[in-house]
Amino acid sequence: MSFDLNFIGILIGAIMASSVPLILAASGELITERSGVLNLGVEGMMIIGAISGFALMVVTDNLFFAVIGSMLSGLILSLIFGLLTQSLLTNHVATGLALTIFGIGMSAMIGKNFVGIPGKEFPLLFLNLKESTPFLGPIFFGHSIILYFAFGLPFLTNYFLKKTKTGLIIRAVGDSPSSASNQGINVKLVRYSCILYGGAMCGLAGAYLSLIYTPQWIENMTGGRGWIALALVVFATWSPIKVLIGALIFGGITISQLHMQAVGLRIPVQLLSALPYIMTIIVLVVISRDSRKIKLNTPTSLGQIFYKEK
Amino acid sequence: MYKLFLKSLISVLFLLGLSINANAEFKVGFVYVGPTGDHGWTYQHHEGRNAVEALGIKTTYVESVPEGADAERVIRQLAQSGHDLIFTTSFGYMDPTNKVAKDFPNVKFEHATGYKREHSNVSTYSARFYEGRTLLGHMAGKMTKTNTIGYIASFPIPEVIRGINAMTLAAQKVNPDIKTKIVWVFTWYDPGKESEAAQALIDQGADIIMQHTDSTAPVQVAEKAGVWSFGQASDMQRFAPKSILTSIIDDWAPYYVERSIAARDGTWKQQDTWHGLKEGMVAMAPYNSAMGSDLIKEVEQLQKDLASGKVHSFTGPIYDQKGNILVAEGAVADDGMLAGMNVYVKGVEGDIPQ
Numbered sequence: 068m069s070f071d072l073n074f075i076g077i078l079i080g081a082i083m084a085s086s087v088p089l090i091l092a093a094s095g096e097l098i099t100e101r102s103g104v105l106n107l108g109v110e111g112m113m114i115i116g117a118i119s120g121f122a123l124m125v126v127t128d129n130l131f132f133a134v135i136g137s138m139l140s141g142l143i144l145s146l147i148f149g150l151l152t153q154s155l156l157t158n159h160v161a162t163g164l165a166l167t168i169f170g171i172g173m174s175a176m177i178g179k180n181f182v183g184i185p186g187k188e189f190p191l192l193f194l195n196l197k198e199s200t201p202f203l204g205p206i207f208f209g210h211s212i213i214l215y216f217a218f219g220l221p222f223l224t225n226y227f228l229k230k231t232k233t234g235l236i237i238r239a240v241g242d243s244p245s246s247a248s249n250q251g252i253n254v255k256l257v258r259y260s261c262i263l264y265g266g267a268m269c270g271l272a273g274a275y276l277s278l279i280y281t282p283q284w285i286e287n288m289t290g291g292r293g294w295i296a297l298a299l300v301v302f303a304t305w306s307p308i309k310v311l312i313g314a315l316i317f318g319g320i321t322i323s324q325l326h327m328q329a330v331g332l333r334i335p336v337q338l339l340s341a342l343p344y345i346m347t348i349i350v351l352v353v354i355s356r357d358s359r360k361i362k363l364n365t366p367t368s369l370g371q372i373f374y375k376e377k
Numbered sequence: 378m379y380k381l382f383l384k385s386l387i388s389v390l391f392l393l394g395l396s397i398n399a400n401a402e403f404k405v406g407f408v409y410v411g412p413t414g415d416h417g418w419t420y421q422h423h424e425g426r427n428a429v430e431a432l433g434i435k436t437t438y439v440e441s442v443p444e445g446a447d448a449e450r451v452i453r454q455l456a457q458s459g460h461d462l463i464f465t466t467s468f469g470y471m472d473p474t475n476k477v478a479k480d481f482p483n484v485k486f487e488h489a490t491g492y493k494r495e496h497s498n499v500s501t502y503s504a505r506f507y508e509g510r511t512l513l514g515h516m517a518g519k520m521t522k523t524n525t526i527g528y529i530a531s532f533p534i535p536e537v538i539r540g541i542n543a544m545t546l547a548a549q550k551v552n553p554d555i556k557t558k559i560v561w562v563f564t565w566y567d568p569g570k571e572s573e574a575a576q577a578l579i580d581q582g583a584d585i586i587m588q589h590t591d592s593t594a595p596v597q598v599a600e601k602a603g604v605w606s607f608g609q610a611s612d613m614q615r616f617a618p619k620s621i622l623t624s625i626i627d628d629w630a631p632y633y634v635e636r637s638i639a640a641r642d643g644t645w646k647q648q649d650t651w652h653g654l655k656e657g658m659v660a661m662a663p664y665n666s667a668m669g670s671d672l673i674k675e676v677e678q679l680q681k682d683l684a685s686g687k688v689h690s691f692t693g694p695i696y697d698q699k700g701n702i703l704v705a706e707g708a709v710a711d712d713g714m715l716a717g718m719n720v721y722v723k724g725v726e727g728d729i730p731q
Contacts, residue, residue: 077580085573175412182414185597185616281568281594286412286441290569325577328560328727329527336561336730 072202078322080205084280086318087217088113088272088289092296093303093310094220095268100300101228102261103241105370107163108148110293111170112266116141116273118174121284122181130189134213134274141270142263144170149262152372153255159370167293175286186282211279213271224307237261241366244373254373269293302351305364309355317347403641405429406455407438408448410467410591411566417591418565418610418627422466422489425629429637444469449476456481462640464633465489467565468534475499485640490536492716497647502632505653506536507543507715508683509625511690512661512676513607514547516622517555517585519672520605524554527578529571529588529595530561533729535718537589542722543690544587549724557725558583568594579604596621612662624662632658651712654684691715696723 092109099106120137124130148166151157189211197209228234239247240257248254272292277284295317303309324339355361407426411419419440430436437460442451448470455463456477462485465474471491478486478496490503517526526548530537541559548555558581560574571590575598578586586599586606593616599606600617608614608624632650639645652658661680664673682688691710695703697720704710721729 074580081573081576081580179414182412183416183420183593276569281572282597283568283593285415285568285592285594288568290567322573322577325560325574326581329558329577329581329583331558331727333728336563340563 073205076202076205078326080209082315082319082322083206083218084210084214084318085322086314087214088275088280088292089296089299089314089317090217090220090311091213091272091275092269092293093299093314094217094224094307095265095272096296097224097300097303097305097307097310098228098237098268099261099265100369101241101305101366102237102258103244103366103368103371103373104152104258104262105159105163106145106148106166106262106265107160107297108144108166108170109265109269109297110289110291111167112141112144112269113170113273113276113289113293113296114174114287115144115170116270117277117288118178118181118273118284119270120274121186121277122177124187124278125181125184128187130187130278133278134271137274137278138267138270141266141268141273143266145262145266145269148266149259153258153262156372156374158372171287178284178286181284182286184283186278189279189282211275213275213279217275218311221307221311228307238366241368244368244371248373248375254375258373269296272296299347299351302348302355304351304355304361305366306355309351312354313347313351316350317343320346402435402459404460404462405434405436405637405640406460406463407436408442408451408455408463408465408467408470409438409440410442410444410469412440413438415566415591416593416611416613416616417608419466419591421611421627422464422629425633426464428630429633432634432637434637434641442470445473449473452477452486453480456484461485462487462637462645468532468536485645487636492649494647494649500636500648500650502650502652503536504627504629504658505651505690506625506627506659507539507690508653509659509661510540510543511547511683512680513587513623513625514544514549515551515676515679516668516672517544517587517605517607518548518550518552519675520622520668521548521552521555521585523582523584524552524556525581525583526555526557526585526587527575527581527583528557528559529574529578529586529590530559531565531590532563533561533719533731535716538721538729539715539718540589541725542718545722545724546691546695555724559725559727561730562590564590566591568592571595572598575599576602593617608662614662619667622665622668626660626662628658628660631656654680655686697721698723698725 092113096109116137119140120133123136124133148162151162152159191209191211193208197204236252240254244254299310299313303313320343324342409419413419413423426436439451442448452473464487466489468490471493474486474488475493475495478499482498486499488501491501494501545557562570562574571592572594575586575595579602584604586595588595588609593613596606596608596613596617600620606617606621608621610627612624614621689709693704693708694706697703
């Protein structure tokens with residue numbers, strides 16, 4: 068293994084690219100959960116985003132429409148979830164699970180006509196700087212715009228939740244919907260908005276997979292990343308910055324275990340494959356030990372059905 | 378009430394008619410491990426099915442069936458619903474196929490790439506993909522500049538190990554400095570993981586990528602990175618038009634047609650088929666002109682010699698990683714040894730996962 072700096076730069080760049088879908092989906096889900104709604108349909112919304120993005124790319128030949136369309140389709144799917152859980156007051160867990168199953172089936176059906184079509188090249192930014200800057204080049208340059216957005220998102224989310232009035236309202240709704248409602252906050256409206264935002268981010272995460280990461284449509288191509296994003300939110304104790312750290316650790320170990328194999332390190336491959344899961348959980352549990360802080364961030368009413376008595 | 382009764386009577390009669398019809402008609406079933414649109418392994422099996430269907434024989438297929446408990450359920454379902462011949466097209470269907478075969482002695486089963494024929498109604502068939510791998514090894518050995526070949530492997534079963542060995546031996550013959558780096562992904566089909574593996578191998582200095590997995594993702598990654606690649610199971614040329622050197626093509630159609638006709642006419646017998654370049658079950662996609670006409674001529678000659686039997690992929694002396702002799706000088710490995718191959722030859726890096 069060449070341990071020169073440039074190689075480490077390339078490795079870090081690859082790790083960043085692989086963690087993008089997790090960051091996007093987990094950041095979206097984090098907002099949804101902070102408003103007290105548990106949407107287990109992340110995987111379903113991601114896969115629908117993936118097929119919609121790819122299908123639109125093929126049909127319109129326009130990547131901008133494809134990205135917007137994937138976000139819209141994630142949003143529409145989450146709207147179904149919103150109608151069921153907020154207006155018809157169904158159980159969050161069951162509805163979310165149904166959404167995932169629906170999304171996977173639906174995407175496979177739409178995708179039938181799009182299998183085996185090669186994808187289109189997605190424009191990457193600052194490619195010349197990537198080549199010319201040693202070590203830092205592959206880390207900071209030569210990525211898609213969605214990657215830069217994904218890496219800014221956790222910081223924006225953090226600021227939004229902590230420093231803005233809207234963020235405060237979302238947290239109030241998540242902690243005690245009845246008190247918030249008594250203060251004159253429209254709980255339903257806040258929760259609907261958070262659900263739709265989460266759906267759009269999951270759709271975008273899916274589009275990143277089908278348009279940039281592996282530019283093609285493949286049945287079930289999210290491969291459980293939605294579930295990992297969900298777990299990240301919980302293990303990161305609803306803190307956006309820790310979500311980012313968790314996603315990077317997960318991506319980092321996934322990529323490096325393949326490198327370790329290619330180098331021929333004599334560690335059982337099965338253990339290497341399990342490492343990303345084990346390490347991510349351990350690290351996140353360790354950095355989130357402070358129980359006071361956990362209480363501060365945990366949306367108390369998570370997954371509970373709320374309705375205003377008339 | 379009367380109407381309701383009439384309606385149900387009609388539907389019962391209809392269903393009855395259907396089932397009688399189903400029993401009378403000869404039907405062939407197919408179980409696939411991936412989607413028919415994978416443009417690799419399953420796609421080729423599906424092409425074989427289309428050839429059977431073209432004869433006017435009725436066929437059914439179930440795609441993306443996971444290896445394991447689900448597979449048994451699907452195979453059983455096909456057997457119960459009046460299929461007379463069932464092709465199960467992945468290694469992991471071996472035990473489920475034999476299990477179901479025991480309960481349905483009148484149904485014929487054909488299992489691809491396995492070796493268990495526990496009941497008289499189970500046949501096995503496979504292709505000598507390793508002959509194709511020998512050709513890839515020859516090209517890889519000549520084309521590489523870094524002397525490093527990246528190999529994406531699926532599961533540590535003899536078929537996969539045989540491919541790695543055949544490729545490495547052929548590459549060593551033309552380029553003694555060759556090294557084969559292997560990444561095991563433990564899946565037949567996961568484009569995300571396959572691309573990450575391809576990228577890792579390229580980052581580790583491989584300038585040739587080959588795969589024993591079924592998606593087109595690795596050849597696309599290779600195209601983007603500007604390194605050479607080889608397609609798997611089907612011609613993947615249009616996914617990497619510049620950088621793909623050739624593809625190993627599995628052609629199941631003639632076999633499926635022959636066996637379906639035999640089963641329909643009552644002449645089907647249990648057998649173990651292992652066909653290669655000679656019979657056409659393994660074929661090569663057109664060679665990339667970027668290799669140069671001299672190398673193409675060499676490879677075409679080697680292809681002819683492998684088909685005629687003049688050259689064998691596993692000709693001694695062959696050593697394992699520790700330097701113990703596997704095949705003596707001048708001898709060739711017999712089919713029994715090939716079928717059970719579970720050690721790397723010298724020159725392959727790393728250990729086989731247990």
